[in-house]
Amino acid sequence: xxxxxxxxxxxxxxxxxxxxxxxxxxxxxxxxxxxxxxxxxxxxxxxxxxxxxxxxxxxxxxxxxxxxxxxxxxxxxxxxxxxxxxxxxxxxxxxxxxxxxxxxxxxxxxxxxxxxxxxxxxxxxxxxxxxxxxxxxxxxxxxxxxxxxxxxxxxxxxxxxxxxxxxxxxxxxxxxxxxxxxxxxxxxxxxxxxxxxxxxxxxxxxxxxxxxxxxxxxxxxxxxxxxxxxxxxxxxxxxxxxxxxxxxxxxxxxxxxxxxxxxxxxxxxxxxxxxxxxxxxxxxxxxxxxxxxxxxx
Amino acid sequence: xxxxxxxxxxxxxxxxxxxxxxxxxxxxxxxxxxxxxxxxxxxxxxxxxxxxxxxxxxxxxxxxxxxxxxxxxxxxxxxxxxxxxxxxxxxxxxxxxxxxxxxxxxxxxxxxxxxxxxxxxxxxxxxxxxxxxxxxxxxxxxxxxxxxxxxxxxxxxxxxxxxxxxxxxxxxxxxxxxxxxxxxxxxxxxxxxxxxxxxxxxxxxxxxxxxxxx
Numbered sequence: 001x002x003x004x005x006x007x008x009x010x011x012x013x014x015x016x017x018x019x020x021x022x023x024x025x026x027x028x029x030x031x032x033x034x035x036x037x038x039x040x041x042x043x044x045x046x047x048x049x050x051x052x053x054x055x056x057x058x059x060x061x062x063x064x065x066x067x068x069x070x071x072x073x074x075x076x077x078x079x080x081x082x083x084x085x086x087x088x089x090x091x092x093x094x095x096x097x098x099x100x101x102x103x104x105x106x107x108x109x110x111x112x113x114x115x116x117x118x119x120x121x122x123x124x125x126x127x128x129x130x131x132x133x134x135x136x137x138x139x140x141x142x143x144x145x146x147x148x149x150x151x152x153x154x155x156x157x158x159x160x161x162x163x164x165x166x167x168x169x170x171x172x173x174x175x176x177x178x179x180x181x182x183x184x185x186x187x188x189x190x191x192x193x194x195x196x197x198x199x200x201x202x203x204x205x206x207x208x209x210x211x212x213x214x215x216x217x218x219x220x221x222x223x224x225x226x227x228x229x230x231x232x233x234x235x236x237x238x239x240x241x242x243x244x245x246x247x248x249x250x251x252x253x254x255x256x257x258x259x260x261x262x263x264x265x266x267x268x269x270x271x272x273x274x275x276x277x278x279x280x281x282x283x284x285x286x287x288x289x290x291x292x293x294x295x296x297x
Numbered sequence: 298x299x300x301x302x303x304x305x306x307x308x309x310x311x312x313x314x315x316x317x318x319x320x321x322x323x324x325x326x327x328x329x330x331x332x333x334x335x336x337x338x339x340x341x342x343x344x345x346x347x348x349x350x351x352x353x354x355x356x357x358x359x360x361x362x363x364x365x366x367x368x369x370x371x372x373x374x375x376x377x378x379x380x381x382x383x384x385x386x387x388x389x390x391x392x393x394x395x396x397x398x399x400x401x402x403x404x405x406x407x408x409x410x411x412x413x414x415x416x417x418x419x420x421x422x423x424x425x426x427x428x429x430x431x432x433x434x435x436x437x438x439x440x441x442x443x444x445x446x447x448x449x450x451x452x453x454x455x456x457x458x459x460x461x462x463x464x465x466x467x468x469x470x471x472x473x474x475x476x477x478x479x480x481x482x483x484x485x486x487x488x489x490x491x492x493x494x495x496x497x498x499x500x501x502x503x504x505x506x507x508x509x510x511x
Protein backbone atom coordinates (compact mmCIF):
# COMPACT_ATOMS: atom_id res chain seq x y z
CA UNK A 1 0.00 0.00 0.00
CA UNK A 2 1.22 3.49 -0.71
CA UNK A 3 0.53 6.20 1.80
CA UNK A 4 -0.50 9.66 0.64
CA UNK A 5 1.18 12.55 2.37
CA UNK A 6 -0.21 13.68 5.70
CA UNK A 7 -2.39 16.74 5.28
CA UNK A 8 -0.89 20.18 5.56
CA UNK A 9 -3.00 22.90 7.20
CA UNK A 10 -3.06 26.06 5.06
CA UNK A 11 -3.05 28.70 7.74
CA UNK A 12 -2.61 32.44 7.40
CA UNK A 13 1.12 32.05 6.90
CA UNK A 14 0.32 29.93 3.84
CA UNK A 15 -2.15 32.47 2.47
CA UNK A 16 0.05 35.48 3.06
CA UNK A 17 2.18 35.10 -0.06
CA UNK A 18 -0.81 33.97 -2.11
CA UNK A 19 -2.62 37.17 -1.12
CA UNK A 20 0.38 39.33 -1.99
CA UNK A 21 0.83 37.94 -5.50
CA UNK A 22 -2.93 37.74 -6.09
CA UNK A 23 -3.08 41.49 -5.62
CA UNK A 24 -0.58 42.06 -8.44
CA UNK A 25 -2.81 40.38 -11.01
CA UNK A 26 -5.39 42.36 -12.98
CA UNK A 27 -6.94 39.47 -14.89
CA UNK A 28 -9.25 37.49 -12.52
CA UNK A 29 -8.37 34.13 -14.09
CA UNK A 30 -4.64 34.87 -13.69
CA UNK A 31 -5.23 36.04 -10.13
CA UNK A 32 -6.97 32.78 -9.23
CA UNK A 33 -4.25 30.73 -10.92
CA UNK A 34 -1.55 32.65 -9.05
CA UNK A 35 -3.30 32.20 -5.70
CA UNK A 36 -3.65 28.43 -6.14
CA UNK A 37 -0.10 28.04 -7.45
CA UNK A 38 1.29 29.87 -4.41
CA UNK A 39 -0.61 27.54 -2.06
CA UNK A 40 0.66 24.45 -3.89
CA UNK A 41 4.27 25.67 -3.67
CA UNK A 42 3.81 26.54 0.01
CA UNK A 43 2.51 23.04 0.78
CA UNK A 44 5.35 21.25 -1.00
CA UNK A 45 7.93 23.58 0.52
CA UNK A 46 6.57 22.95 4.01
CA UNK A 47 6.41 19.21 3.45
CA UNK A 48 9.98 18.98 2.17
CA UNK A 49 11.29 21.29 4.89
CA UNK A 50 9.59 19.19 7.51
CA UNK A 51 11.37 16.12 6.17
CA UNK A 52 14.74 17.90 6.04
CA UNK A 53 15.04 18.48 2.29
CA UNK A 54 16.53 21.93 1.79
CA UNK A 55 14.84 24.24 -0.71
CA UNK A 56 16.25 27.45 -2.12
CA UNK A 57 15.00 30.87 -1.16
CA UNK A 58 12.36 32.06 -3.56
CA UNK A 59 12.93 34.56 -6.32
CA UNK A 60 12.50 38.27 -5.68
CA UNK A 61 8.86 39.37 -5.65
CA UNK A 62 9.18 41.38 -8.87
CA UNK A 63 10.67 38.50 -10.74
CA UNK A 64 8.11 36.09 -9.38
CA UNK A 65 5.32 38.42 -10.53
CA UNK A 66 6.82 38.50 -14.04
CA UNK A 67 6.76 34.72 -14.28
CA UNK A 68 3.24 34.57 -12.83
CA UNK A 69 1.98 37.13 -15.36
CA UNK A 70 3.62 35.59 -18.41
CA UNK A 71 3.48 31.91 -17.51
CA UNK A 72 1.58 29.44 -15.40
CA UNK A 73 4.44 28.14 -13.26
CA UNK A 74 4.63 26.88 -9.69
CA UNK A 75 8.24 25.79 -9.38
CA UNK A 76 10.23 25.17 -6.24
CA UNK A 77 13.99 24.83 -6.26
CA UNK A 78 15.51 21.98 -4.32
CA UNK A 79 18.97 22.88 -3.11
CA UNK A 80 21.69 21.48 -5.38
CA UNK A 81 19.21 19.38 -7.33
CA UNK A 82 16.91 21.43 -9.53
CA UNK A 83 13.28 22.45 -9.68
CA UNK A 84 10.11 20.56 -8.97
CA UNK A 85 6.79 21.80 -10.26
CA UNK A 86 3.95 21.92 -7.71
CA UNK A 87 0.56 21.72 -9.42
CA UNK A 88 -2.69 22.50 -7.56
CA UNK A 89 -5.63 20.12 -8.00
CA UNK A 90 -9.15 21.12 -6.87
CA UNK A 91 -11.54 18.66 -5.18
CA UNK A 92 -13.65 17.70 -8.21
CA UNK A 93 -10.79 17.43 -10.64
CA UNK A 94 -9.73 14.04 -11.95
CA UNK A 95 -6.79 15.41 -13.91
CA UNK A 96 -3.87 17.63 -13.08
CA UNK A 97 -3.09 20.52 -15.43
CA UNK A 98 0.63 20.72 -16.27
CA UNK A 99 1.15 23.67 -18.64
CA UNK A 100 3.59 23.12 -21.50
CA UNK A 101 5.84 25.96 -20.33
CA UNK A 102 6.81 23.75 -17.37
CA UNK A 103 7.78 20.69 -19.41
CA UNK A 104 11.47 21.49 -19.37
CA UNK A 105 14.00 21.95 -16.64
CA UNK A 106 12.08 20.02 -13.95
CA UNK A 107 13.10 17.08 -11.76
CA UNK A 108 9.44 16.15 -11.63
CA UNK A 109 5.86 17.17 -10.90
CA UNK A 110 3.95 16.95 -7.64
CA UNK A 111 0.14 17.04 -7.65
CA UNK A 112 -1.21 18.91 -4.63
CA UNK A 113 -4.86 18.40 -3.74
CA UNK A 114 -6.52 21.41 -2.10
CA UNK A 115 -9.94 21.47 -0.41
CA UNK A 116 -12.65 23.96 -1.41
CA UNK A 117 -12.09 26.14 1.64
CA UNK A 118 -8.34 26.19 0.79
CA UNK A 119 -7.50 25.31 4.38
CA UNK A 120 -5.84 21.98 3.70
CA UNK A 121 -3.39 20.53 1.17
CA UNK A 122 -2.26 16.98 0.53
CA UNK A 123 0.50 15.81 -1.78
CA UNK A 124 -1.14 13.08 -3.83
CA UNK A 125 1.39 12.00 -6.42
CA UNK A 126 4.65 12.40 -8.22
CA UNK A 127 5.48 12.18 -11.92
CA UNK A 128 8.90 12.46 -13.54
CA UNK A 129 7.98 13.27 -17.12
CA UNK A 130 4.99 14.67 -18.94
CA UNK A 131 3.96 14.90 -22.56
CA UNK A 132 0.43 16.28 -22.26
CA UNK A 133 -1.03 19.19 -20.35
CA UNK A 134 -3.91 17.25 -18.79
CA UNK A 135 -2.61 14.27 -16.82
CA UNK A 136 -5.05 11.84 -15.19
CA UNK A 137 -4.43 11.67 -11.44
CA UNK A 138 -4.33 7.89 -11.78
CA UNK A 139 -1.14 8.24 -13.83
CA UNK A 140 0.77 9.80 -10.95
CA UNK A 141 3.07 7.58 -8.91
CA UNK A 142 3.12 7.40 -5.14
CA UNK A 143 4.68 10.37 -3.40
CA UNK A 144 7.28 7.91 -2.07
CA UNK A 145 8.90 8.10 -5.51
CA UNK A 146 9.73 11.71 -4.78
CA UNK A 147 12.01 10.57 -1.98
CA UNK A 148 13.77 8.10 -4.23
CA UNK A 149 14.46 11.04 -6.52
CA UNK A 150 15.55 13.56 -3.88
CA UNK A 151 17.41 11.56 -1.27
CA UNK A 152 21.06 10.74 -1.54
CA UNK A 153 21.34 7.06 -2.20
CA UNK A 154 22.42 4.85 0.62
CA UNK A 155 25.95 3.75 1.26
CA UNK A 156 27.25 0.95 -0.95
CA UNK A 157 29.51 -1.39 0.98
CA UNK A 158 32.06 -2.82 -1.46
CA UNK A 159 33.58 -5.45 0.84
CA UNK A 160 30.13 -7.03 1.05
CA UNK A 161 30.45 -7.68 -2.67
CA UNK A 162 33.23 -10.10 -1.89
CA UNK A 163 30.66 -12.22 -0.07
CA UNK A 164 28.35 -11.86 -3.07
CA UNK A 165 26.00 -9.61 -1.11
CA UNK A 166 25.17 -7.17 -3.86
CA UNK A 167 22.12 -4.92 -4.02
CA UNK A 168 19.88 -5.52 -7.03
CA UNK A 169 20.47 -2.09 -8.50
CA UNK A 170 24.13 -3.04 -9.10
CA UNK A 171 23.92 -5.22 -12.17
CA UNK A 172 26.68 -7.11 -13.96
CA UNK A 173 28.64 -4.37 -15.70
CA UNK A 174 28.93 -6.06 -19.10
CA UNK A 175 25.16 -6.38 -19.28
CA UNK A 176 24.47 -2.69 -18.84
CA UNK A 177 27.13 -1.04 -21.02
CA UNK A 178 27.60 -0.86 -24.76
CA UNK A 179 29.35 -4.12 -25.86
CA UNK A 180 32.02 -2.13 -27.70
CA UNK A 181 33.45 -1.06 -24.35
CA UNK A 182 34.18 -4.63 -23.29
CA UNK A 183 37.38 -4.45 -25.28
CA UNK A 184 38.31 -1.04 -24.00
CA UNK A 185 38.35 -1.89 -20.37
CA UNK A 186 41.87 -1.98 -18.95
CA UNK A 187 40.94 -5.02 -16.94
CA UNK A 188 40.28 -7.08 -20.07
CA UNK A 189 43.36 -5.78 -21.88
CA UNK A 190 45.50 -7.09 -19.07
CA UNK A 191 43.60 -10.29 -19.41
CA UNK A 192 42.64 -10.24 -15.78
CA UNK A 193 39.52 -12.04 -14.82
CA UNK A 194 39.73 -11.75 -11.10
CA UNK A 195 37.50 -8.69 -10.76
CA UNK A 196 33.96 -8.13 -9.57
CA UNK A 197 32.45 -5.60 -11.94
CA UNK A 198 29.05 -4.02 -11.42
CA UNK A 199 27.17 -1.10 -12.88
CA UNK A 200 24.08 0.87 -12.04
CA UNK A 201 22.04 3.36 -14.01
CA UNK A 202 22.13 6.95 -12.85
CA UNK A 203 20.06 9.78 -14.24
CA UNK A 204 21.06 13.41 -14.48
CA UNK A 205 18.15 15.71 -15.30
CA UNK A 206 20.42 17.75 -17.56
CA UNK A 207 20.92 14.72 -19.84
CA UNK A 208 18.27 13.01 -21.98
CA UNK A 209 19.58 9.47 -21.42
CA UNK A 210 20.91 7.79 -18.25
CA UNK A 211 24.56 7.04 -17.55
CA UNK A 212 26.08 3.90 -16.12
CA UNK A 213 28.19 4.17 -12.99
CA UNK A 214 30.60 1.27 -12.82
CA UNK A 215 32.44 -0.04 -9.76
CA UNK A 216 34.99 -2.86 -9.79
CA UNK A 217 37.04 -4.60 -7.13
CA UNK A 218 40.14 -6.70 -7.61
CA UNK A 219 39.51 -10.03 -5.93
CA UNK A 220 43.14 -11.05 -5.69
CA UNK A 221 44.16 -8.10 -3.54
CA UNK A 222 44.21 -8.51 0.17
CA UNK A 223 44.60 -5.11 1.72
CA UNK A 224 44.72 -2.43 0.43
CA UNK A 225 42.30 -3.35 -2.28
CA UNK A 226 42.30 -2.02 -5.86
CA UNK A 227 39.11 -0.22 -6.82
CA UNK A 228 38.00 1.09 -10.20
CA UNK A 229 35.19 3.64 -10.48
CA UNK A 230 33.92 4.41 -13.96
CA UNK A 231 31.20 6.20 -15.81
CA UNK A 232 29.85 5.03 -19.19
CA UNK A 233 27.13 6.28 -21.51
CA UNK A 234 23.94 4.25 -21.68
CA UNK A 235 24.15 1.26 -24.10
CA UNK A 236 22.60 3.16 -27.01
CA UNK A 237 25.45 5.69 -27.08
CA UNK A 238 29.09 5.22 -27.94
CA UNK A 239 30.56 8.17 -26.09
CA UNK A 240 29.94 10.44 -23.12
CA UNK A 241 28.83 14.05 -23.57
CA UNK A 242 31.70 16.55 -23.55
CA UNK A 243 32.06 18.47 -20.32
CA UNK A 244 30.88 15.66 -18.05
CA UNK A 245 32.82 15.70 -14.78
CA UNK A 246 33.53 12.84 -12.41
CA UNK A 247 34.94 13.58 -8.97
CA UNK A 248 36.19 11.44 -6.16
CA UNK A 249 35.71 13.00 -2.74
CA UNK A 250 36.81 11.79 0.65
CA UNK A 251 34.53 11.50 3.65
CA UNK A 252 34.88 15.20 4.46
CA UNK A 253 34.10 16.01 0.85
CA UNK A 254 37.62 17.06 -0.10
CA UNK A 255 38.35 16.45 -3.73
CA UNK A 256 40.81 13.64 -4.34
CA UNK A 257 40.50 13.08 -8.08
CA UNK A 258 38.73 14.77 -10.93
CA UNK A 259 38.23 13.97 -14.60
CA UNK A 260 36.33 15.84 -17.31
CA UNK A 261 35.34 14.47 -20.71
CA UNK A 262 36.70 16.16 -23.79
CA UNK A 263 35.01 15.48 -27.11
CA UNK A 264 33.79 11.90 -27.60
CA UNK A 265 35.42 10.23 -24.62
CA UNK A 266 33.99 6.72 -24.34
CA UNK A 267 34.27 6.56 -20.56
CA UNK A 268 35.97 8.01 -17.48
CA UNK A 269 37.82 5.92 -14.94
CA UNK A 270 39.50 6.30 -11.57
CA UNK A 271 41.80 3.54 -10.36
CA UNK A 272 42.96 3.66 -6.76
CA UNK A 273 43.80 1.66 -3.67
CA UNK A 274 41.64 1.69 -0.56
CA UNK A 275 41.74 0.07 2.86
CA UNK A 276 38.93 -1.52 4.85
CA UNK A 277 36.41 1.00 6.25
CA UNK A 278 37.65 3.77 3.90
CA UNK A 279 34.74 5.89 2.72
CA UNK A 280 34.48 7.92 -0.44
CA UNK A 281 31.93 9.75 -2.55
CA UNK A 282 31.69 9.71 -6.32
CA UNK A 283 30.04 12.72 -7.88
CA UNK A 284 28.99 12.99 -11.53
CA UNK A 285 28.31 16.52 -12.74
CA UNK A 286 26.89 17.77 -16.01
CA UNK A 287 25.91 21.41 -16.43
CA UNK A 288 23.82 22.40 -13.42
CA UNK A 289 23.02 18.89 -12.23
CA UNK A 290 24.89 16.33 -10.23
CA UNK A 291 24.39 12.93 -8.62
CA UNK A 292 26.37 11.41 -5.80
CA UNK A 293 27.03 7.88 -4.72
CA UNK A 294 28.62 6.98 -1.40
CA UNK A 295 30.85 3.97 -0.92
CA UNK A 296 32.58 2.25 1.94
CA UNK A 297 35.13 -0.53 1.59
CA UNK B 298 -8.34 4.31 18.37
CA UNK B 299 -7.88 0.71 17.25
CA UNK B 300 -4.96 -0.95 18.96
CA UNK B 301 -3.47 -2.08 15.67
CA UNK B 302 -2.71 1.51 14.65
CA UNK B 303 -0.95 2.17 17.95
CA UNK B 304 1.21 -0.87 17.39
CA UNK B 305 1.85 0.15 13.82
CA UNK B 306 3.03 3.59 14.94
CA UNK B 307 5.35 2.13 17.62
CA UNK B 308 6.82 -0.16 15.04
CA UNK B 309 7.39 2.71 12.63
CA UNK B 310 9.08 4.75 15.37
CA UNK B 311 11.49 1.86 16.00
CA UNK B 312 12.24 1.49 12.30
CA UNK B 313 12.84 5.21 11.90
CA UNK B 314 15.17 5.31 14.87
CA UNK B 315 17.19 2.43 13.54
CA UNK B 316 17.57 3.77 9.99
CA UNK B 317 20.59 5.95 9.52
CA UNK B 318 21.11 9.08 7.50
CA UNK B 319 18.60 10.66 5.21
CA UNK B 320 17.61 7.74 3.06
CA UNK B 321 14.52 7.67 0.91
CA UNK B 322 13.21 4.81 2.99
CA UNK B 323 13.47 6.80 6.20
CA UNK B 324 11.45 9.66 4.67
CA UNK B 325 8.79 7.21 3.58
CA UNK B 326 8.55 5.76 7.09
CA UNK B 327 8.28 9.23 8.63
CA UNK B 328 5.50 10.19 6.23
CA UNK B 329 3.66 6.99 7.05
CA UNK B 330 4.00 7.62 10.78
CA UNK B 331 2.78 11.23 10.56
CA UNK B 332 -0.11 10.11 8.37
CA UNK B 333 -1.22 7.58 10.98
CA UNK B 334 -0.80 10.06 13.83
CA UNK B 335 -2.94 12.59 11.98
CA UNK B 336 -5.64 10.27 10.74
CA UNK B 337 -6.16 7.92 13.65
CA UNK B 338 -6.81 10.23 16.55
CA UNK B 339 -3.35 10.38 18.06
CA UNK B 340 -3.33 14.09 18.80
CA UNK B 341 -5.09 15.90 21.65
CA UNK B 342 -7.28 18.85 20.67
CA UNK B 343 -6.46 21.16 23.57
CA UNK B 344 -9.57 23.26 22.96
CA UNK B 345 -9.62 24.28 26.62
CA UNK B 346 -6.30 26.08 26.24
CA UNK B 347 -7.86 28.68 23.94
CA UNK B 348 -8.99 31.89 25.64
CA UNK B 349 -12.66 32.66 25.05
CA UNK B 350 -12.07 35.60 22.72
CA UNK B 351 -9.83 33.52 20.43
CA UNK B 352 -12.27 30.65 20.02
CA UNK B 353 -13.05 31.73 16.48
CA UNK B 354 -9.39 31.24 15.60
CA UNK B 355 -9.12 27.72 17.01
CA UNK B 356 -8.68 26.00 13.62
CA UNK B 357 -6.01 28.48 12.62
CA UNK B 358 -4.12 28.11 15.89
CA UNK B 359 -4.38 24.33 15.90
CA UNK B 360 -3.28 24.14 12.26
CA UNK B 361 -0.23 26.28 12.92
CA UNK B 362 0.64 24.23 16.01
CA UNK B 363 0.30 20.98 14.10
CA UNK B 364 2.63 22.21 11.35
CA UNK B 365 5.28 23.05 13.91
CA UNK B 366 4.76 19.83 15.82
CA UNK B 367 5.29 17.65 12.75
CA UNK B 368 8.59 19.33 11.95
CA UNK B 369 9.64 19.00 15.56
CA UNK B 370 8.83 15.27 15.60
CA UNK B 371 10.86 14.71 12.45
CA UNK B 372 13.87 16.54 13.89
CA UNK B 373 13.71 14.99 17.34
CA UNK B 374 12.48 11.47 16.86
CA UNK B 375 15.91 10.01 17.53
CA UNK B 376 15.76 11.46 21.07
CA UNK B 377 12.53 9.67 21.95
CA UNK B 378 13.14 6.91 24.50
CA UNK B 379 10.39 4.31 24.73
CA UNK B 380 11.49 3.39 28.25
CA UNK B 381 10.49 6.82 29.50
CA UNK B 382 6.90 6.82 28.29
CA UNK B 383 4.49 6.35 25.44
CA UNK B 384 5.18 7.98 22.11
CA UNK B 385 1.74 9.61 21.98
CA UNK B 386 2.31 11.13 25.41
CA UNK B 387 5.67 12.45 24.29
CA UNK B 388 4.25 14.20 21.22
CA UNK B 389 1.12 15.49 22.96
CA UNK B 390 3.19 17.07 25.74
CA UNK B 391 5.11 18.93 23.07
CA UNK B 392 1.91 19.88 21.24
CA UNK B 393 0.63 21.48 24.44
CA UNK B 394 3.70 23.72 24.66
CA UNK B 395 3.50 24.63 20.99
CA UNK B 396 -0.20 25.49 21.36
CA UNK B 397 0.62 27.85 24.21
CA UNK B 398 3.32 29.50 22.09
CA UNK B 399 1.01 29.97 19.14
CA UNK B 400 -1.77 31.35 21.36
CA UNK B 401 0.75 33.81 22.77
CA UNK B 402 1.74 34.90 19.27
CA UNK B 403 -1.91 35.37 18.39
CA UNK B 404 -2.47 37.48 21.46
CA UNK B 405 0.48 39.67 20.58
CA UNK B 406 -0.49 39.81 16.92
CA UNK B 407 2.90 38.64 15.80
CA UNK B 408 1.34 36.16 13.38
CA UNK B 409 0.37 37.26 9.90
CA UNK B 410 -3.20 38.47 9.71
CA UNK B 411 -4.44 38.00 6.18
CA UNK B 412 -7.78 36.83 4.80
CA UNK B 413 -8.07 33.19 3.81
CA UNK B 414 -9.78 32.90 0.43
CA UNK B 415 -11.74 29.82 -0.59
CA UNK B 416 -12.12 28.55 -4.17
CA UNK B 417 -15.51 30.28 -4.23
CA UNK B 418 -13.96 33.60 -3.18
CA UNK B 419 -11.49 33.30 -6.04
CA UNK B 420 -14.30 32.70 -8.53
CA UNK B 421 -16.39 35.64 -7.39
CA UNK B 422 -15.76 39.20 -8.46
CA UNK B 423 -13.00 40.79 -6.52
CA UNK B 424 -11.65 44.06 -5.36
CA UNK B 425 -8.02 44.72 -5.99
CA UNK B 426 -6.21 46.92 -3.54
CA UNK B 427 -5.41 49.53 -6.13
CA UNK B 428 -4.98 52.49 -3.87
CA UNK B 429 -4.35 55.06 -6.51
CA UNK B 430 -6.19 54.35 -9.73
CA UNK B 431 -3.32 55.94 -11.69
CA UNK B 432 -0.93 53.29 -10.48
CA UNK B 433 -0.75 50.24 -12.66
CA UNK B 434 -0.70 46.82 -11.03
CA UNK B 435 2.54 44.88 -11.39
CA UNK B 436 0.94 42.53 -13.95
CA UNK B 437 -0.27 45.51 -16.02
CA UNK B 438 3.20 47.01 -15.94
CA UNK B 439 4.70 43.74 -17.16
CA UNK B 440 2.18 43.52 -20.01
CA UNK B 441 2.78 47.11 -21.04
CA UNK B 442 6.55 46.50 -21.17
CA UNK B 443 5.92 43.50 -23.43
CA UNK B 444 3.64 45.59 -25.66
CA UNK B 445 6.00 48.55 -25.80
CA UNK B 446 8.99 46.29 -26.45
CA UNK B 447 11.46 49.16 -25.80
CA UNK B 448 14.37 47.58 -27.67
CA UNK B 449 12.33 45.67 -30.21
CA UNK B 450 13.83 42.38 -29.05
CA UNK B 451 10.62 40.69 -27.93
CA UNK B 452 9.20 40.89 -31.41
CA UNK B 453 12.49 40.07 -33.09
CA UNK B 454 12.98 36.86 -31.11
CA UNK B 455 11.27 33.86 -32.67
CA UNK B 456 11.87 30.15 -33.43
CA UNK B 457 13.77 29.54 -36.68
CA UNK B 458 12.00 31.12 -39.66
CA UNK B 459 8.77 31.63 -37.74
CA UNK B 460 8.55 35.40 -37.15
CA UNK B 461 4.83 35.10 -36.40
CA UNK B 462 5.59 32.99 -33.32
CA UNK B 463 7.68 35.73 -31.75
CA UNK B 464 8.12 36.11 -28.01
CA UNK B 465 5.88 39.19 -27.78
CA UNK B 466 3.04 37.47 -29.66
CA UNK B 467 3.23 34.38 -27.44
CA UNK B 468 3.33 36.48 -24.23
CA UNK B 469 0.25 38.42 -25.14
CA UNK B 470 -1.72 35.44 -26.39
CA UNK B 471 -0.90 33.37 -23.32
CA UNK B 472 -1.92 36.29 -21.12
CA UNK B 473 -5.23 36.56 -22.98
CA UNK B 474 -5.83 32.94 -22.04
CA UNK B 475 -5.02 31.13 -25.28
CA UNK B 476 -4.02 27.50 -24.75
CA UNK B 477 -0.82 26.06 -26.23
CA UNK B 478 -2.91 23.72 -28.38
CA UNK B 479 -4.72 26.68 -29.94
CA UNK B 480 -1.48 28.54 -30.55
CA UNK B 481 0.04 25.41 -32.04
CA UNK B 482 -2.82 25.22 -34.57
CA UNK B 483 -2.72 28.92 -35.27
CA UNK B 484 1.04 28.93 -35.98
CA UNK B 485 1.31 25.41 -37.36
CA UNK B 486 4.08 24.46 -34.92
CA UNK B 487 4.07 21.57 -32.41
CA UNK B 488 3.28 22.47 -28.78
CA UNK B 489 6.72 21.48 -27.37
CA UNK B 490 8.62 23.57 -29.94
CA UNK B 491 6.55 26.60 -29.01
CA UNK B 492 6.52 26.06 -25.26
CA UNK B 493 10.22 25.17 -25.02
CA UNK B 494 11.17 28.22 -27.03
CA UNK B 495 8.89 30.34 -24.83
CA UNK B 496 10.23 28.95 -21.56
CA UNK B 497 13.85 29.52 -22.57
CA UNK B 498 13.24 33.06 -23.77
CA UNK B 499 11.18 33.92 -20.72
CA UNK B 500 14.14 32.93 -18.55
CA UNK B 501 16.40 35.06 -20.73
CA UNK B 502 14.12 38.11 -20.75
CA UNK B 503 12.81 38.05 -17.16
CA UNK B 504 15.80 40.04 -15.79
CA UNK B 505 15.41 42.59 -18.61
CA UNK B 506 11.71 43.02 -17.89
CA UNK B 507 12.55 43.31 -14.21
CA UNK B 508 15.03 46.08 -14.95
CA UNK B 509 12.31 48.04 -16.76
CA UNK B 510 10.00 47.65 -13.79
CA UNK B 511 12.39 49.54 -11.56
